[in-house]
Amino acid sequence: xxxxxxxxxxxxxxxxxxxxxxxxxxxxxxxxxxxxxxxxxxxxxxxxxxxxxxxxxxxxxxxxxxxxxxxxxxxxxxxxxxxxxxxxxxxxxxxxxxxxxxxxxxxxxxxxxxxxxxxxxxxxxxxxxxxxxxxxxxxxxxxxxxxxxxxxxxxxxxxxxxxxxxxxxxxxxxxxxxxxxxxxxxxxxxxxxxxxxxxxxxxxxxxxxxxxxxxxxxxxxxxxxxxxxxxxxxxxxxxxxxxxxxxxxxxxxxxxxxxxxxxxxxxxxxxxxxxxxxxxxxxxxxxxxxxxxxxxxxxxxxxxxxxxxxxxxxxxxxxxxxxxxxxxxxxxxxxxxxxxxxxxxxxxxxxxxxxxxxxxxxxxxxxxxxxxxxxxxxxxxxxxxxxxxxxxxxxxxxxxxxxxxxxxxxxxxxxxxxxxxxxxxxxxxxxxxxxxxxxxxxxxx
Numbered sequence: 001x002x003x004x005x006x007x008x009x010x011x012x013x014x015x016x017x018x019x020x021x022x023x024x025x026x027x028x029x030x031x032x033x034x035x036x037x038x039x040x041x042x043x044x045x046x047x048x049x050x051x052x053x054x055x056x057x058x059x060x061x062x063x064x065x066x067x068x069x070x071x072x073x074x075x076x077x078x079x080x081x082x083x084x085x086x087x088x089x090x091x092x093x094x095x096x097x098x099x100x101x102x103x104x105x106x107x108x109x110x111x112x113x114x115x116x117x118x119x120x121x122x123x124x125x126x127x128x129x130x131x132x133x134x135x136x137x138x139x140x141x142x143x144x145x146x147x148x149x150x151x152x153x154x155x156x157x158x159x160x161x162x163x164x165x166x167x168x169x170x171x172x173x174x175x176x177x178x179x180x181x182x183x184x185x186x187x188x189x190x191x192x193x194x195x196x197x198x199x200x201x202x203x204x205x206x207x208x209x210x211x212x213x214x215x216x217x218x219x220x221x222x223x224x225x226x227x228x229x230x231x232x233x234x235x236x237x238x239x240x241x242x243x244x245x246x247x248x249x250x251x252x253x254x255x256x257x258x259x260x261x262x263x264x265x266x267x268x269x270x271x272x273x274x275x276x277x278x279x280x281x282x283x284x285x286x287x288x289x290x291x292x293x294x295x296x297x298x299x300x301x302x303x304x305x306x307x308x309x310x311x312x313x314x315x316x317x318x319x320x321x322x323x324x325x326x327x328x329x330x331x332x333x334x335x336x337x338x339x340x341x342x343x344x345x346x347x348x349x350x351x352x353x354x355x356x357x358x359x360x361x362x363x364x365x366x367x368x369x370x371x372x373x374x375x376x377x378x379x380x381x382x383x384x385x386x387x388x389x390x391x392x393x394x395x396x397x398x399x400x401x402x403x404x405x406x407x408x409x410x411x412x413x414x415x416x417x418x419x420x421x422x423x424x425x426x427x428x429x430x431x432x433x434x435x436x437x438x439x440x441x442x443x444x445x
Contacts, residue, residue: 001379003380006380008043009033012028015028018148020148020216021333023150026329028337029045029337030046031049032148050322052346056184057135065131065239066132066133068135071110071114075104075112075113082297083115089108091141091143092141092142094141106138110161115300115314116298119295119300122163128165129173131162133159133161134158135156135321137154147218150216150327157320158318158319160177161316162317163295163312167313171289176239177287177317178248178287179248181194182248182252183232185210186232187343189342191213193227195221195281196259197262206288207288209286210283210285210286212281213280214281216330217281218280218282219280219282220279222256225275225276227252232248284320285320287317289313292311328344339422340401342401345399345400347378348378350382350395350400350402351365351368351372352392353383354405360411361411364411368416371432375439377438401421403418404417404434415428416428
């Protein structure tokens, strides 16, 4: 993509309504535009990152054998009345009537709908276990939407649902999801700590939230600092192995880590004093086991091995896809702008032409652009007739991990400059070497 042809409405001034870093930078970098309170249009740059995050979520769900699907954003209230949640959910649910005076709602979550799909199509234990998920827009009518996409009313969410014959099977699904989430977040350059949490309106006794530590987090969290040393890394896990998944669950949840709703001061006192931490965190996902909370009232039963009808055990598992974008920025920025982790960057590298219109620099930039494309990479070429300072500032603001600077002086010596956005370090090398270096960086991502 050439910047002269790209829709990137960058702002020089910080909008007054932006209270936290991610909101400020997303507005300034031309990633989003507010349509109404808590509701945003996703402009090309923001939408591109959103799709990168979605793809990582899809890939890790596929790795675990979970099946993607898509459910509607509008549901009938009848299902929610069956489950008993229609009146209990609260004012966050947007309720309305259609032209036939039927009660409808804009989906805040989809346990009822997926259970209805299951009960209409599955009748035998032989069809279990079963896990399906979607990435779909949701709506929760927050009293006070704020912080941009971090606490909006409309948001993109991955919600998955498992159906199992027994509690033991469902808890394996719970552990399996914890593994997939650890991998997902690490691929995005985040450390998301699983913390014992409150289930809220979803229900159930077993639940963990995944929180990214940040000063702007909405939740107060209490944890043993040893949890921040844990990394999943490149280890291979057999997702069908109860033992493998349980071992990861034990490793990542044994040390004290809780949100304020479930904080236990007495247990926290047992953590060595030098490792006790109180901080704030951004919730980016949550997993639940809630047993037969929905399957019993909705009649989601199967015939067991003994021929008897039994309600299935269920869990649900969410990732805030659009919220993740804000969390990534909160964890990866400096005074000049965003610093995208390699796994979610909208473009792999930026090319800056220091003398647009000069035959030599134009030709070198075009050759670089084509060479990167030939390697399967996606560069952003700043071919605008602007001053160098403005071009550098724009690249720093939008946060591409790597910048290749091409100017007349370097070309006379046969080199370009490769700069790391994260460290600020620059190195001169040939154009071919710069292309090879960037291709090598992204080869394993």
